Amino acid sequence: xxxxxxxxxxxxxxxxxxxxxxxxxxxxxxxxxxxxxxxxxxxxxxxxxxxxxxxxxxxxxxxxxxxxxxxxxxxxxxxxxxxxxxxxxxxxxxxxxxxxxxxxxxxxxxxxxxxxxxxxxxxxxxxxxxxxxxxxxxxxxxxxxxxxxxxxxxxxxxxxxxxxxxxxxxxxxxxxxxxxxxxxxxxxxxxxxxxxxxxxxxxxxxxxxxxxxxxxxxxxxxxxxxxxxxxxxxxxx
Amino acid sequence: xxxxxxxxxxxxxxxxxxxxxxxxxxxxxxxxxxxxxxxxxxxxxxxxxxxxxxxxxxxxxxxxxxxxxxxxxxxxxxxxxxxxxxxxxxxxxxxxxxxxxxxxxxxxxxxxxxxxxxxxxxxxxxxxxxxxxxxxxxxxxxxxxxxxxxxxxxxxxxxxxxxxxxxxxxxxxxxxxxxxxxxxxxxxxxxxx
Numbered sequence: 001x002x003x004x005x006x007x008x009x010x011x012x013x014x015x016x017x018x019x020x021x022x023x024x025x026x027x028x029x030x031x032x033x034x035x036x037x038x039x040x041x042x043x044x045x046x047x048x049x050x051x052x053x054x055x056x057x058x059x060x061x062x063x064x065x066x067x068x069x070x071x072x073x074x075x076x077x078x079x080x081x082x083x084x085x086x087x088x089x090x091x092x093x094x095x096x097x098x099x100x101x102x103x104x105x106x107x108x109x110x111x112x113x114x115x116x117x118x119x120x121x122x123x124x125x126x127x128x129x130x131x132x133x134x135x136x137x138x139x140x141x142x143x144x145x146x147x148x149x150x151x152x153x154x155x156x157x158x159x160x161x162x163x164x165x166x167x168x169x170x171x172x173x174x175x176x177x178x179x180x181x182x183x184x185x186x187x188x189x190x191x192x193x194x195x196x197x198x199x200x201x202x203x204x205x206x207x208x209x210x211x212x213x214x215x216x217x218x219x220x221x222x223x224x225x226x227x228x229x230x231x232x233x234x235x236x237x
Numbered sequence: 238x239x240x241x242x243x244x245x246x247x248x249x250x251x252x253x254x255x256x257x258x259x260x261x262x263x264x265x266x267x268x269x270x271x272x273x274x275x276x277x278x279x280x281x282x283x284x285x286x287x288x289x290x291x292x293x294x295x296x297x298x299x300x301x302x303x304x305x306x307x308x309x310x311x312x313x314x315x316x317x318x319x320x321x322x323x324x325x326x327x328x329x330x331x332x333x334x335x336x337x338x339x340x341x342x343x344x345x346x347x348x349x350x351x352x353x354x355x356x357x358x359x360x361x362x363x364x365x366x367x368x369x370x371x372x373x374x375x376x377x378x379x380x381x382x383x384x385x386x387x388x389x390x391x392x393x394x395x396x397x398x399x400x401x402x403x404x405x406x407x408x409x410x411x412x413x414x415x416x417x418x419x420x421x422x423x424x425x426x427x428x429x430x
Contacts, residue, residue: 001400001403001404006396006399006400006403007368009346009349009403010349010364010368010369011368011369012346013346013349013350014270014368014369015269015270015275016265016266016267016269016270016369019265019266019269019336020335021262021265021332021335021336022331022335024331025329025331025332025334025335026258026261026262026265026332027258028329028331028332029261029279029282029283029286029329029331029332030254030257030258030261030286033283033284033285033286033287033290201317205317224313
C-alpha cells in the first residue's frame with residue numbers, strides 16, 4: 001500500500017462524508033445553545049445573557065406563572081421555574097439583577113454552612129463574589145443585557161467560587177508534596193448541591209477528579225477544573 | 238439568522254455570531270465521526286456551541302486560531318459525552334432527525350476500524366484529526382499540548398504503526414468493493430473511550 005493509497009483509504013472511511021445538515025437545523029441548534037448555556041453552565045452572570053435577552057424580548061419564551069412567595073427584595077420577581085419548552089427543572093425564583101438591592105438579595109441566599117479554606121473570611125468571600133457578579137446593573141461586555149437569573153444560579157456561583165478555592169488548596173498542597181485531606185474531601189460533589197443543579201456533568205467530573213487525586217494524579221483536576229471551572233485568580237485568596 | 242425559539246434576530250444581537258456559526262458544520266462532522274448513535278452529535282454540538290457562546294469574548298480573531306480553539310472545546314465536550322454527561326436537548330431535535338437519516342447510509346470498513354482500535358488513543362485521534370477533520374499536523378498536536386516538532390514526530394510514528402496494523406488485519410490490500418461506496422467504518426469501533 002502506497003502512502004497515497006493509505007491516505008485515500010483513510011479519507012474514504014470518514015463517517016461524516018456525505019453528512020449534510022440543513023441550515024435551518026444548524027440555526028435552531030445555535031439558538032438552542034444560547035438558551036442552553038445559561039441554564040446548564042457557570043461563569044458569573046455572563047451565563048445568563050441568553051436567557052436575559054429572551055425574557056426581555058418575551059415572545060415565545062415565557063416564564064411560568066408567578067407563585068405566592070414572600071418578597072423581601074425588589075430583585076425578587078415572584079416568578080419560579082424553568083423556561084417554557086425547556087427540559088431543565090430548576091424551580092427556583094428568577095431574580096432581577098438590575099435592581100438596586102440585588103446584591104443584598106444575593107448575600108441573603110449565601111449558602112449557610114458553605115465551607116471555605118482556613119483563613120478565608122466568609123463575609124469577605126461573599127462580598128467579593130457579589131462584587132464580581134456585577135449585580136445592580138444590566139451588565140456590560142459579556143454580561144450586557146443580563147436582567148434575570150435564577151436563585152439557584154446565584155447560590156451555585158457562591159459554591160463554584162468556594163470550590164475553586166478548595167481546588168487551589170489541593171493543587172498547592174500537591175506542589176508542596178503534601179496531602180490536604182480536607183481539601184480533597186471538598187472535591188466531593190455532595191458539598192456543592194447547587195452546582196449539581198446548574199453544571200452539566202459536575203458530579204461525575206468531581207468524582208473522577210477526586211479519585212484521581214487520591215490515586216496520586218491531579219492531571220484531570222488541573223485540565224478540567226482549571227480549564228473550565230475556575231480562573232487563576234479564583235483559585236487563590 | 239432568526240431563532241425559532243424566540244423570533245429574535247441572533248446575528249443582529251452579536252456580530253461574533255457569524256464566526257461562531259461558521260464553525261458549526263465542521264464541529265458537527267467532528268462529533269458525527271466520534272459518537273454513537275450519530276444523532277447524539279446534535280447534543281454534543283449544542284453543548285459545544287453553548288460553551289463557545291459563553292466564551293465568545295475570548296474567541297481568537299484569526300480564523301485558524303478560532304478553529305483550533307473550538308476543537309479544544311469540542312474535545313472536552315466529547316470527553317463529557319463519554320462520561321454520560323451530555324444531556325439531550327429538545328430544541329436540537331430537527332438536527333437529530335437529520336443525523337438519524339445520515340446514519341442509515343453508512344457502511345463499515347471493519348479492517349481499518351480494527352486497526353484504528355489497536356492504536357493508542359492519542360495516536361488515533363491525531364491521525365483522524367488530520368485525515369478527517371482537516372487539521373494540520375501541528376494544529377492537531379496542539380490539542381494534546383504537543384509542540385509542532387513533537388506533533389510531526391508522533392504523527393509519523395502513528396501513521397507507520399497504523400499502516401503496519403492494516404497490513405496485519407487485511408494483508409495490506411486496498412479497500413475492497415464495499416469501500417468504494419461506503420462512507421465510514423462501523424461506528425461502534427470509533428470510540429476512543
